[in-house]
Amino acid sequence: MDIAHSAQKPSPGEPPVVSVQxxxxxxxxxxxxxxxxxxxxxxxxxxxxxxHVVEALKGVSFDVTRxxxxxxxxxxxxxxxxxxxxxxxxxxxxxxxxxxxxxxxALLALGVGFNSALTGRENVxxxxxxxxLSRKEVVARAEEVAAFAEIGEFIDVPVRTYSSxxxxxxxxxxxxxxxxxxxxxxxxxxxxxxxxxxxANAKMAELMKSARAMFLVxxxxxxxxxxxxxxxxxxxxxxxxxxxxxxxxxxxxxFLEVGENAxxxxxx
Amino acid sequence: xxxxxxxxxxxxxxxEPHRAGIPPLVPYFRGLWARREFAxxxxxxxxxxxxxxxxxxxxxxxxxxxxxxxxxYFLIAVLRxxxxxxxxxxxNLTGGLFLFTFVAGSMSSGASSVxxxxxxxxxxxxxxxxxxxxxxxxxWFRFLPTLPVYVLLHLLSGAGWSWTMLLSVVFLGYAxxxxxxxxxxxxTLQVYFRDTSSFLPYFSRIWLYVSPILWAVHDTAGQFGxxxxxxxxxxxxxxxxxxxVELSLNGVMPxxxxxxxxxxxxxxxxxxxxxxxxxxxxxxxxxx
Numbered sequence: 113m114d115i116a117h118s119a120q121k122p123s124p125g126e127p128p129v130v131s132v133q134x135x136x137x138x139x140x141x142x143x144x145x146x147x148x149x150x151x152x153x154x155x156x157x158x159x160x161x162x163x164h165v166v167e168a169l170k171g172v173s174f175d176v177t178r179x180x181x182x183x184x185x186x187x188x189x190x191x192x193x194x195x196x197x198x199x200x201x202x203x204x205x206x207x208x209x210x211x212x213x214x215x216x217x218a219l220l221a222l223g224v225g226f227n228s229a230l231t232g233r234e235n236v237x238x239x240x241x242x243x244x245l246s247r248k249e250v251v252a253r254a255e256e257v258a259a260f261a262e263i264g265e266f267i268d269v270p271v272r273t274y275s276s277x278x279x280x281x282x283x284x285x286x287x288x289x290x291x292x293x294x295x296x297x298x299x300x301x302x303x304x305x306x307x308x309x310x311x312a313n314a315k316m317a318e319l320m321k322s323a324r325a326m327f328l329v330x331x332x333x334x335x336x337x338x339x340x341x342x343x344x345x346x347x348x349x350x351x352x353x354x355x356x357x358x359x360x361x362x363x364x365x366x367f368l369e370v371g372e373n374a375x376x377x378x379x380x
Numbered sequence: 381x382x383x384x385x386x387x388x389x390x391x392x393x394x395x396e397p398h399r400a401g402i403p404p405l406v407p408y409f410r411g412l413w414a415r416r417e418f419a420x421x422x423x424x425x426x427x428x429x430x431x432x433x434x435x436x437x438x439x440x441x442x443x444x445x446x447x448x449x450x451x452x453y454f455l456i457a458v459l460r461x462x463x464x465x466x467x468x469x470x471x472n473l474t475g476g477l478f479l480f481t482f483v484a485g486s487m488s489s490g491a492s493s494v495x496x497x498x499x500x501x502x503x504x505x506x507x508x509x510x511x512x513x514x515x516x517x518x519x520w521f522r523f524l525p526t527l528p529v530y531v532l533l534h535l536l537s538g539a540g541w542s543w544t545m546l547l548s549v550v551f552l553g554y555a556x557x558x559x560x561x562x563x564x565x566x567x568t569l570q571v572y573f574r575d576t577s578s579f580l581p582y583f584s585r586i587w588l589y590v591s592p593i594l595w596a597v598h599d600t601a602g603q604f605g606x607x608x609x610x611x612x613x614x615x616x617x618x619x620x621x622x623x624x625v626e627l628s629l630n631g632v633m634p635x636x637x638x639x640x641x642x643x644x645x646x647x648x649x650x651x652x653x654x655x656x657x658x659x660x661x662x663x664x665x666x667x668x
Contacts, residue, residue, distance in 0.1 A: 139666040147667075149573040197665070201395050201505035204662045210395040216505075229429040238425060241418035242504045 121179050127213065128175035129294060129324040130199060135208035137169040137194055137349075168194040170349040171208070176342070181316075181326040183336030183357050185364055186346040192329045195346065196296050199327065214293025214324050215244070228272035232263060235271055236286055243290055253289050260315070261285035262308070281308055288315050295319060295326040313339065333361050401659035408658065412507045419514040426518055441522045442529055445481045449474040452594055467537035474533050475625045476593035478526040479552075483559050483617065484584040485519035490563025491570040491577045498668045508661040509654060512563035519559065530628075539629055548627035550639075554620045554646040561649030564657040571660070571667050591617040597626060612637070616645035 169191045176182055184192045197203040200216050230238070236257050240250030258267035261281040266274065274282070287295065295316075316339065320326060330336050336343060336357050343360035345353040347367070353360050453470050457463065465472075493511040494501065501508065570576045588594070590611055597618075604611075612618050619642035623634040 139663075146574045147572060148575040149579075150575055152573065197502075198395065200503075201393055202501075202503065203665050204395055204397060206397055208396075210393075212393040212395075213391075215391070216393075230425050234425045234428075238418070238421055238500075239504070241415065241421050242500060242506050244415060244506070247417050247421070 123178075126178060128211075129178050129180070129213050130176040130327075131209075131211040132172055132174050132195075132199070133209045133211070135169055135172050135198060135205045135210055136167070137191075137198060137203055138165055138167050138206040140165050167349055169198065169205075172346070172349075172351045173208075174344060174351065174354050176325050176327075178324050179320070180342045181320060181328065181340045183340035183343040183360075184327060184329045184346060185331075185333065185336055185343060185360060186352075187368075189348075190346045191349040192346055193298055194349075195344075196298055196327060196329060199294075200296055212294065215290075216292060216294045216296060229270055231270055232258065232267040232274070232282055236267075236282070239286055240290060245290065257282070257285045257289045260289065260311075277305060277308075284312055288312075288319055291322075292319070293324045295323055297327065298329045333365070337361060402655060403658060403662075408507055412509055412513075415506055415510055418506065419510040419517060422510070423514040423517040423521070426514070427521060438525060442525050445478050445526055446474065446529060448481075449477050452477065456594060467533070468539065471530070471533040471537040471539065472596050472625060472629055473593065474526075475530055475629050476591070476621050477588075478523060478530055479555055479621050479624050480588055480591060480593050480617065481526070482519050482523035483555060483562070483620075484588075485522055486516045486559035486563045487566055487584060488577060488580055489515040489518055490559075491566035491580060493563065494567045494664055495570050495574065495668065501664055501668060508664060509564060509657055512567040512657065513560055515567075516556065516559045516563050520556065534629060540631060542631035544631045544633055545628055547633075548624050551620055551624035551627060551642060554642045555624070557646040558616060558620060558649045561646070561651070561653030563653070565649070565653035568653075568657045568660050571664055587615075587617065590615055592622040592625065597622045613641065616642075616649065619645060 172191075172195065184195065186192050194203060198205055198210055199212060201210075201212070233254050236254045237247075237250050240253065241247065245253075254267070258264070261267075261278070261284070263274075263278050263282055266278060271279065271282075284297075287297065316326065326340075328336065328340060340357045343353075343355060343357040344351060345360045345364045352367075353363055355363075449470065453473055456465065456469065456473075490512040493515040494508065497511050501511075566576060566580070619634075619638045623638045623642050626632045626634045626638075
């Protein structure tokens with residue numbers, strides 16, 4: 113599926129749709145998984161430092177023009193999801209600047225299951241309202257979302273009863289039906305079956321006609337190669353390369369020293 | 381901000397570090413207002429999800445504070461050696477207790493609103509104050525069904541009616557604004573100290589005892605001296621609950637101090653709570 117083929121072209125002199133300018137994200141995190149007042153007092157008694165600093169992104173800069181579909185590749189913990197969250201405005205940069213033109217629909221780390229006790233429909237409506245759509249718009253879309261996700265009457269059943277495939281199909285369906293200008297997809301399609309993947313790819317191709325840009329985080333290098341016309345390779349918070357998907361994948365796999373065999377293409 | 385000719389109808393979002401901590405207030409509150417439907421839906425679906433798990437559902441919302449009121453009623457009767465004070469005392473007790481339950485409910489659900497909304501906060505960009513405010517809305521809709529019960533007790537106790545009682549709505553307003561503030565405050569604390577919500581029940585129990593709920597403002601005239609004078613100033617619920625009960629039950633106009641202290645506490649708590657929340661909210665994502 114050649115998505116890039118159907119994409120819009122930027123008009124001359126048009127500012128980039130997404131501009132990431134020397135962005136660093138540093139956050140301090142506590143030692144314990146669950147911070148409590150008790151542990152804070154205990155720590156104070158021992159004279160320990162409460163936090164350690166995580167540098168998730170270091171001085172990342174790039175521009176994305178209209179009509180691009182950008183694949184983001186890199187090892188676990190490289191900062192791919194952090195970058196997506198920065199573009200979505202969920203994680204503010206510690207330094208630098210992110211400029212985004214248009215409405216974002218984010219599909220970050222399976223973002224639909226806000227409340228597993230609620231039904232699929234309620235989750236869809238909540239997600240749409242949170243992303244700034246009006247109630248009317250969201251209710252009208254809920255049917256469409258359910259139909260595309262092929263979950264049938266399960267739309268009115270609590271999300272906790274869903275299989276992981278249903279869950280991901282619904283999550284994907286929600287984000288592509290919110291009329292996004294910019295679509296962020298984080299590892300969305302790993303659980304969908306083959307036929308849904310075909311359908312999803314077709315939908316993304318259709319979206320690229322109207323959307324301004326798409327970002328796809330994936331460990332499947334094949335998916336990036338097929339669906340993207342631009343790629344970023346991130347390693348330990350640094351932008352290593354911003355080039356065509358082929359060039360980035362080649363450099364990345366070489367970096368990993370495993371070579372481009374079929375195993376790598378599917379599972380890295 | 382430069383915009384191209386093709387980018388007509390859309391927003392340009394700029395994300396930059398905020399050194400001062402507090403985001404620009406006007407756009408923030410505009411965003412908050414624009415997504416009020418989300419807060420309402422969030423609260424509604426929360427109520428629906430909770431109601432499906434109990435057989436009693438709505439009925440339980442009324443039964444719970446009413447049973448609590450009866451327990452305290454008997455407690456008072458025991459402590460006073462059999463003098464329960466009859467229905468007027470029970471009406472007084474329920475009036476105060478129902479409003480207190482609203483504030484305490486806002487506190488407990490507000491405290492867990494951010495930490496409990498993990499996925500939403502990790503994945504969506506919206507003004508986070510919506511979460512504690514939605515919690516207050518939930519507590520409010522749990523409070524509303526108790527009002528008819530209060531009116532019924534009012535009737536049974538033989539208390540009169542007067543136009544001044546309508547003014548009690550002002551104290552309900554104080555309570556709502558105050559609850560929004562304290563919910564935001566506790567939501568912030570809960571992110572940093574996850575045991576906040578474990579301390580809350582003890583805290584609110586003590587708060588219940590020092591507020592004019594189990595005792596009436598006019599009971600204590602001339603008693604406890606300085607302590608009560610301090611309580612009157614430092615305990616927000618002294619004015620808010622006290623004023624509400626005095627007006628709604630007895631039709632007695634509260635003192636000017638009660639009016640002023642209630643308003644001051646409501647505004648101060650709202651401003652402090654929401655500013656603290658807003659100054660920390662960008663940190664929430666990495667701490668969940």
